[in-house]
Amino acid sequence: MAVTLDQQGMHALEARCSQDNPPRCQVLCPFNVDIKGVLVQLGKGNAREARKLLQRVLPLPGIMSRICEHPCESSCLRANLGGPLAIGSLEAWLVREEPVAGAGFPVRRKSQTMAIMGTGVAGLVCAADLAGKGYTVVCCHTGTPESALQAQFPKLAEEWDDQRGPAAEWAALAGKVTFREVPALDRALLDELCASADAVFVDASQCDIAPAREACDPLTLLWQEGDSKVCAGGWKETTPTGHTFVSAARSGGEGRTAAVTMERLATHVSLTASRERETRSPAMILDGIEPSPRLVPHEGTLTREEVQAEARRCLECQCLICVKACAYMQKYKGYPRVFARMIFNNLTIAQGIRKANSLIDSCALCRQCEELCPEHFSMADLCLAAREDMVHKGFMPQSAFEFAMEDMESASTDPCLFVHPGTQTETPAQVFFPGCQLTGCRPDQVAAVYQYLADSLPGGTGIYLSCCGIPAHWAGEKKRFEEHVANMKEALARMGNPRIITACSSCLSIFREFLPELESVSLWEVLDAQGTLPAEKKEKPAFPQTLVVQDPCSARYDEGWQKAVRSLARKCGVDVTEPELTGRLTACCGYGGNQWCSDPEAARQMARLRAEGLGGPSLASCIMCRERIADQGVACWHILDLLPFGPASTQTGDQDSTSLSARRAARAKVRRLLTHVLAGEVLPEPVPQARMRYAEEMLRKLEEKHILQEDVEATLAFGERSGAFFEDLDSGHRLTSYRPRTVTFWVEYTQDEDGTYVVHDAWCHRMRVPGAGGEVASTAFAKQTEDERGRISGGR
Amino acid sequence: MDAREKALEQEGAVKERRWICGRCKRPLEVESVPTRYAHGGLLIQLARCPQCGLTLVPKPLAEGRMVDMQKRMEETWNGV
Numbered sequence: 001m002a003v004t005l006d007q008q009g010m011h012a013l014e015a016r017c018s019q020d021n022p023p024r025c026q027v028l029c030p031f032n033v034d035i036k037g038v039l040v041q042l043g044k045g046n047a048r049e050a051r052k053l054l055q056r057v058l059p060l061p062g063i064m065s066r067i068c069e070h071p072c073e074s075s076c077l078r079a080n081l082g083g084p085l086a087i088g089s090l091e092a093w094l095v096r097e098e099p100v101a102g103a104g105f106p107v108r109r110k111s112q113t114m115a116i117m118g119t120g121v122a123g124l125v126c127a128a129d130l131a132g133k134g135y136t137v138v139c140c141h142t143g144t145p146e147s148a149l150q151a152q153f154p155k156l157a158e159e160w161d162d163q164r165g166p167a168a169e170w171a172a173l174a175g176k177v178t179f180r181e182v183p184a185l186d187r188a189l190l191d192e193l194c195a196s197a198d199a200v201f202v203d204a205s206q207c208d209i210a211p212a213r214e215a216c217d218p219l220t221l222l223w224q225e226g227d228s229k230v231c232a233g234g235w236k237e238t239t240p241t242g243h244t245f246v247s248a249a250r251s252g253g254e255g256r257t258a259a260v261t262m263e264r265l266a267t268h269v270s271l272t273a274s275r276e277r278e279t280r281s282p283a284m285i286l287d288g289i290e291p292s293p294r295l296v297p298h299e300g301t302l303t304r305e306e307v308q309a310e311a312r313r314c315l316e317c318q319c320l321i322c323v324k325a326c327a328y329m330q331k332y333k334g335y336p337r338v339f340a341r342m343i344f345n346n347l348t349i350a351q352g353i354r355k356a357n358s359l360i361d362s363c364a365l366c367r368q369c370e371e372l373c374p375e376h377f378s379m380a381d382l383c384l385a386a387r388e389d390m391v392h393k394g395f396m397p398q399s400a401f402e403f404a405m406e407d408m409e410s411a412s413t414d415p416c417l418f419v420h421p422g423t424q425t426e427t428p429a430q431v432f433f434p435g436c437q438l439t440g441c442r443p444d445q446v447a448a449v450y451q452y453l454a455d456s457l458p459g460g461t462g463i464y465l466s467c468c469g470i471p472a473h474w475a476g477e478k479k480r481f482e483e484h485v486a487n488m489k490e491a492l493a494r495m496g497n498p499r500i501i502t503a504c505s506s507c508l509s510i511f512r513e514f515l516p517e518l519e520s521v522s523l524w525e526v527l528d529a530q531g532t533l534p535a536e537k538k539e540k541p542a543f544p545q546t547l548v549v550q551d552p553c554s555a556r557y558d559e560g561w562q563k564a565v566r567s568l569a570r571k572c573g574v575d576v577t578e579p580e581l582t583g584r585l586t587a588c589c590g591y592g593g594n595q596w597c598s599d600p601e602a603a604r605q606m607a608r609l610r611a612e613g614l615g616g617p618s619l620a621s622c623i624m625c626r627e628r629i630a631d632q633g634v635a636c637w638h639i640l641d642l643l644p645f646g647p648a649s650t651q652t653g654d655q656d657s658t659s660l661s662a663r664r665a666a667r668a669k670v671r672r673l674l675t676h677v678l679a680g681e682v683l684p685e686p687v688p689q690a691r692m693r694y695a696e697e698m699l700r701k702l703e704e705k706h707i708l709q710e711d712v713e714a715t716l717a718f719g720e721r722s723g724a725f726f727e728d729l730d731s732g733h734r735l736t737s738y739r740p741r742t743v744t745f746w747v748e749y750t751q752d753e754d755g756t757y758v759v760h761d762a763w764c765h766r767m768r769v770p771g772a773g774g775e776v777a778s779t780a781f782a783k784q785t786e787d788e789r790g791r792i793s794g795g796r
Numbered sequence: 797m798d799a800r801e802k803a804l805e806q807e808g809a810v811k812e813r814r815w816i817c818g819r820c821k822r823p824l825e826v827e828s829v830p831t832r833y834a835h836g837g838l839l840i841q842l843a844r845c846p847q848c849g850l851t852l853v854p855k856p857l858a859e860g861r862m863v864d865m866q867k868r869m870e871e872t873w874n875g876v
């Protein structure tokens with residue numbers, strides 16, 4: 001979906017989402033009655049509100065509600081689920097039983113005069129509309145004023161004096177328009193009215209001189225020949241058997257259309273601008289909706305209970321297809337159409353509060369909405385464009401993606417980065433790029449897979465341990481991402497541009513989109529194509545017979561990936577079942593788009609919704625899916641946990657996720673392992689700065705706060721070295737802080753008799769506080785701040 | 797001082813814990829401290845060693861109002 005961040009582009013986006021569009025019933029209503037709104041109020045037992053809604057648009061309610069053929073019912077989505085809503089009967093009941101609340105707004109009288117020829121239903125609606133707008137209206141008729149209407153609808157004559165019925169409506173109308181009896185509705189009269197009035201309506205059911213329907217412009221009903229201020233409407237219909245009649249709905253609608261044209265004629269406004277009515281109704285999924293029978297008509301008036309029950313059958317047609325599947329959109333309480341507006345306002349606001357920052361930064365960019373939406377609305381494209389715009393303009397909150405960017409940085413530099421062509425040649429036929437998260441969570445298996453590929457694929461196999469850069473792409477950091485891609489391109493070129501084999505769907509998506517000149521393929525397809533998998537050296541890991549498959553969101557378009565994963569699982573003896581949303585429609589676990597970092601709560605809700613959708617032990621092919629779904633209490637295996645690689649598997653599906661710190665350590669470990677194998681070099685193991693112990697639950701809490709163990713250790717070391725710590729007189733705990741970069745870390749700790757440090761608590765903040773984190777209080781800080789100011793203003 | 801800063805002061809004072817400066821062994825005193833974030837600054841009442849200036853940011857403040865203030869400053873930053 002193309003996104004242009006200007007007013008026009010936003011309008012186009014808003015129009016794409018049909019959530020706010022009128023339901024099918026409303027589209028067919030000639031008066032554009034908000035039928036859904038009326039029914040919702042009736043369903044709540046709130047007849048007064050319902051009546052107000054109706055009064056706003058239905059002309060001559062005491063008459064119209066009795067004669068309208070309710071075309072709305074013919075397209076009601078309830079049709080096959082118990083029958084269409086009895087909209088006609090409910091409206092008639094409402095008008096009869098509920099008085100109009102209040103007197104309505106006083107209208108300013110206008111100087112122009114409108115003439116109506118003929119008082120059939122079209123002429124009367126036209127007259128009522130124009131009088132309601134303050135114009136002087138003269139209605140010319142033959143016979144008594146009401147005779148034409150009564151002749152068209154004999155039923156009305158019988159009910160004339162009913163409660164809030166035709167008589168009352170007529171009296172109200174007679175107070176607003178002038179009736180003028182004429183001998184004939186003929187050419188001479190038309191000429192006279194054209195000379196005296198600002199615009200004229202000809203009711204075709206009453207006037208022989210009326211033009212044919214085809215002689216009028218369908219949008220405006222302006223009579224195309226003759227005088228340019230005459231509209232016509234209210235033509236009689238003919239049945240296949242030759243019988244003629246007047247349709248109240250159609251004629252009334254024409255009266256209204258003509259009234260709009262006449263007002264525009266009189267006020268010299270464009271006759272055609274923005275008159276097309278929206279005809280696209282919101283998409284609705286009817287699966288799972290129980291049928292419920294339509295109201296049975298009977299003698300006498302309906303009871304309130306009957307009315308309420310019938311109104312409650314309304315499906316309240318609206319789309320929300322994408323929202324129902326996305327926890328992020330649910331959290332932000334809206335739908336794409338309103339989100340687009342909020343995001344646009346956020347980007348263009350000059351002064352004031354940027355309220356949509358989190359909305360923009362929290363989307364998982366997973367593209368499920370795009371696939372579910374009948375119009376392919378893509379929140380991902382919208383949010384990504386907005387992020388890039390924010391970064392470009394310098395508005396991106398520092399806090400949004402910082403931890404994700406740090407994780408990317410650490411996975412792509414020493415001591416985790418490792419690029420080696422393998423032992424066979426300097427220019428191998430392929431290179432294994434496992435992906436930094438898989439390396440961080442499954443170090444031994446990754447090393448074993450490399451060994452296997454090196455041994456079994458012809459032409460030599462290199463290894464490339466790094467992040468693919470997708471966190472920077474997701475963060476809207478275009479420049480940083482481009483640099484990262486350029487680095488990878490160079491490293492790959494040095495190996496002679498081998499085919500890239502990757503085990504991560506995000507990496508694969510990056511290679512395919514940004515390095516399309518190189519061949520890239522998933523590890524799963526490579527393994528699946530091998531006739532035999534490595535001899536089972538290890539005992540078979542234990543996993544359930546049946547697993548529900550979780551496709552990663554970044555592989556939603558990658559059928560090769562999806563097929564290979566299922567095929568490999570079957571080869572391992574697993575029965576694979578599909579969740580409701582799978583393949584192209586799969587849901588994100590909350591890792592995508594850096595959501596885990598920018599909005600951990602939304603990310604948890606995404607994981608929970610997905611875990612519920614999977615419903616049981618599952619099989620992931622992205623390690624982040626595995627970790628996050630398992631954290632929700634739904635056992636989840638990674639495809640690599642099923643395959644015979646690495647040491648006897650200790651992996652089980654319900655194992656907790658791996659912490660950020662552990663992932664960093666594991667990446668360095670794989671590098672050490674492979675450096676040893678490939679280069680014969682022994683890299684030193686990291687030595688802990690001090691002996692550390694964490695109080696119970698501490699590690700999990702650190703992970704939630706995205707605090708790394710190495711930061712805790714560095715902070716503690718700093719406090720002990722500098723002596724800058726507090727002491728609690730009661731507990732004897734020490735408290736110190738350290739600011740190694742843009743975050744100040746705090747650690748509360750004690751020391752055991754044997755010298756082990758025990759961490760009791762830790763927290764962090766981004767604000768710079770003089771006197772904390774190693775910053776000197778007062779004077780020195782004031783100077784630093786000035787330097788910083790100078791830098792900022794000097795840099796622009 | 798508006799209500800927001802008052803609340804900050806209360807959280808900053810850490811009345812419930814008896815921290816002293818580990819270096820100077822002196823009890824802490826509450827002071828107005830000029831903090832900085834994103835492109836703005838804010839005075840916050842914080843407990844501080846009257847001798848060496850070592851300053852304490854307690855957990856409820858760091859994880860509560862400070863986060864709100866950070867967010868607010870990010871939202872009102874208009875790139876000038």
Ligand code: SF4
Pocket residue numbers: 023024025026035036039075076077078085087313314315316317
């Ligand atoms: S179900 Fe309700 S909203 Fe939908 S078409 Fe029928 S009356 Fe209209």
Ligand code: SF4
Pocket residue numbers: 326327328329363364365366367368369370378379380588
């Ligand atoms: S999280 Fe995914 S489904 Fe939800 S709005 Fe973002 S891209 Fe669409």
Ligand code: SF4
Pocket residue numbers: 016017018019283319320321322323335336337372373374375376377
């Ligand atoms: S699926 Fe979502 S974006 Fe598409 S029309 Fe429906 S509510 Fe709008």
Ligand SMILES: [Zn+2]
Pocket residue numbers: 817818819820821822845846847848849850
């Ligand atoms: Zn001190």
